[in-house]
Amino acid sequence: MNHENQLQNKITVIDKEVTWDKTQVIMSKTNAFGIIEYANEVFVDVSGYEDYELMGQPHNIIRHPDMPKVIFKVLWENLKQGKNFHAIVKNLAKSGRYYWVITDFEIAKDENGVIVNYFGRRQAVPHEVISLHIEPLYRKLLQIEAASGVEFSEKYLIGFLEEKKRSYVEYIKELILEHEKSQSKFVQYEQQLLEEDEEEERGFFRRLFNR
Numbered sequence: 001m002n003h004e005n006q007l008q009n010k011i012t013v014i015d016k017e018v019t020w021d022k023t024q025v026i027m028s029k030t031n032a033f034g035i036i037e038y039a040n041e042v043f044v045d046v047s048g049y050e051d052y053e054l055m056g057q058p059h060n061i062i063r064h065p066d067m068p069k070v071i072f073k074v075l076w077e078n079l080k081q082g083k084n085f086h087a088i089v090k091n092l093a094k095s096g097r098y099y100w101v102i103t104d105f106e107i108a109k110d111e112n113g114v115i116v117n118y119f120g121r122r123q124a125v126p127h128e129v130i131s132l133h134i135e136p137l138y139r140k141l142l143q144i145e146a147a148s149g150v151e152f153s154e155k156y157l158i159g160f161l162e163e164k165k166r167s168y169v170e171y172i173k174e175l176i177l178e179h180e181k182s183q184s185k186f187v188q189y190e191q192q193l194l195e196e197d198e199e200e201e202r203g204f205f206r207r208l209f210n211r
């Protein structure tokens with residue numbers, strides 16, 4: 001058992017979210033094997049680890065047991081090919097709490113085109129996207145993995161996405177975009193109601209005083 005597993009095994013998972021500033025970007029840099037070489041202050045704050053506990057550790061130090069293996073399989077397939085990948089990931093803080101993020105990667109290669117570093121940026125994901133779409137999907141994938149292994153969770157994921165006629169990245173981007181649209185519609189609607197209220201109020205005062 002390596003040091004990382006020892007750390008992970010000590011953690012008791014708590015079904016509570018980390019409280020964090022969701023406008024911030026959580027950033028880390030790894031070598032080609034996913035060993036952490038740098039983590040920004042936000043990473044340290046949100047994960048609850050000290051810098052010295054993170055550096056030199058595999059990135060799965062923050063792996064949450066609710067995450068299906070297949071998502072990391074697809075993530076690494078893309079990264080190793082030098083392709084960026086967006087994934088929605090539930091991470092495990094040292095406290096045992098969780099935090100959901102969406103990833104964005106940059107890949108650094110040497111002069112021979114060999115990958116030397118990965119840079120991972122993560123941002124918060126709207127709660128509704130997680131609770132309505134991602135949690136139910138990941139729960140299914142996890143159950144399939146427990147029963148029949150990652151080979152079949154991958155088949156399920158492929159079937160699920162085929163039905164939606166989307167790749168995984170297209171699917172999650174669309175979920176976030178749809179959410180943002182509904183939010184701006186909601187804001188516009190709220191604004192409209194407010195304006196109508198103000199108009200009504202003006203009418204009310206006019207009626208009251210200007211007769």
Ligand SMILES: Cc1cc2nc3c(=O)[nH]c(=O)nc-3n(C[C@H](O)[C@H](O)[C@H](O)COP(=O)(O)O)c2cc1C
Pocket residue numbers: 028029030033034058059060061062063064069072076079089090091118119120122
């Ligand atoms: C730059 C970079 C950032 C990563 N960020 C995360 C992350 O935030 N959470 C996570 O669970 N895995 C992350 N991973 C993937 C991990 O390396 C690992 O594959 C994952 O935690 C699953 O663990 P496992 O491969 O041991 O099953 C990242 C990998 C790289 C290269």
